[in-house]
Amino acid sequence: MINLKNLRGMVDLLPAQSHSWQKVESIALEHFSRAGLQEIRTPIIEQTELFSRSIGENTDVVGKEMYNFEDRGGRSCTLRPEGTASVARSIVQHGLLNNGPQRLWYQGPMFRYERPQAGRQRQFHQIGVEFVGLASVMSEAEVISIAWDFLNDVGLNDLTLELNSLGSNEDRNVFKEELKNWLNQRFDLLDEDSQKRIKVNPLRILDSKNNSTKELLTEAPSLSDFLSDESKTRFDYLQELLDNLDIPYKINNNLVRGLDYYSHTAFEITSDHLGSQATVCGGGRYDSLIGELGGPETASIGWAIGMERLIILAGDNILNTKSPDFYVIHRGEKAEKIALNISRKLRKANLRIDLDYSGSSFSKQFKRADKSRAKWAIVIGDDEVSKGQLLIKKLRDNAEGERSEEYIFLRDGLDKLAEKLIDK
RNA sequence: GCGGGCGUCGCCAAGUGGUUAAGGCAGCGGCUUGUGGCGCCGCUAUUCGGGGGUUCGAAUCCCCUCGCUCGCCCCA
Structure with a gap:
């Protein structure tokens, strides 16, 4: 007998679950349209180069998690590991910015070749928001509040909004050099992973889970001390705006995020009820991405929510089966x-x-x-x-x-x- | 990519080398070819994720493989 099963990390959404998804999706749509966002749909396959350029050659996502293949025409193709790069590409390609800033949302499957575990699959689904062409701190508060209110409306409470500022690219480059020097002086005290990262991605060491490294890092230079006055002002103002909206947050100076394109504001929304994959929503500002892809320098900010994780957290809150009349x-x-x-x-x-x-x-x-x-x-x-x-x-x-x-x-x-x- | 646990019917499970693989739920049929929610009766795994091996004999032991799960890494 032929015994066909799903591929590892690929999951069927069965009828018992599908209406929960529909419910969440309809709540999302409601929130987005009230906020004046428009939907964009892009292909799930793109040229490999799009992701390696925008996400960064040295990130884990690009380095070891992408589904790459060659099509019959010999083109190097990749199943998208995230949504922002495709959206940015589409905006540049179609000149959407000629119509002014774009406030968009998207939804769909993403693919990362990782070992599956609770809240992590190889094909998973994200629902995301991108504000492209908006530089104001106000737009950041708006973007964050859309995520926060949506999650609350789906029935999630007990969430933590973690916030950090990565500063401008210049701020960060200065800090990176400083940090490298400091780390190199203590090279032998670092764990193996962190030693490897000094060259490729020193900022990520700040996020290390290794206990002795963590200990050591309490003495390390902090990015917050390297922020320019302008960056600092932005960050302070964002906090003021969130206070004004009654959205609680926690500053986490070690919040770096794994994709290269972020600058200034970075944030995550996490939960204690997800096991080790605690992040439900991640996002931040990416002012250099559009330029990187051949468009005009364009300030942008966005986030993505993992649907599977959201559904895990929402649990029975959203399970009201539709019975027939x-x-x-x-x-x-x-x-x-x-x-x-x-x-x-x-x-x-x-x-x-x-x-x-x-x-x-x-x-x-x-x-x-x-x-x-x-x-x-x-x-x-x-x-x-x-x-x-x-x-x-x-x-x-x-x-x-x-x-x-x-x-x-x-x-x-x-x-x-x-x-x-x-x-x- | 690394390390631990697991895999018996759609679901929950008993069974740890010896004739027919318990049971419960769900499903289907009947008691009742025109009235349901309760009850009673019957049926539903030639087979134990898949493949190979050891053995007179395997769901039970060994090897490989697939999948799930937990942790690391990383992220949604």
């Missing part, structure tokens, strides 16, 4: 035709209808009707057909503990039925 029970050939017909009419009137397809005994059909958690049953059998009626029956007790039944004449017209039933 009516379950249509029928028996006999004529009844079958009427059942099919009336179901269609009722659906056109925006009602949720479950139709029994089995033609088995009324007893069985009632059992299924009950199980479907429908509010009402519509019964069409020989009697109804001969009298030109339908029976509608309430499937749950009313206040008096009885289940009302009522006959409705078909000759009144199916179109009117929907109207009549809605009132029940």
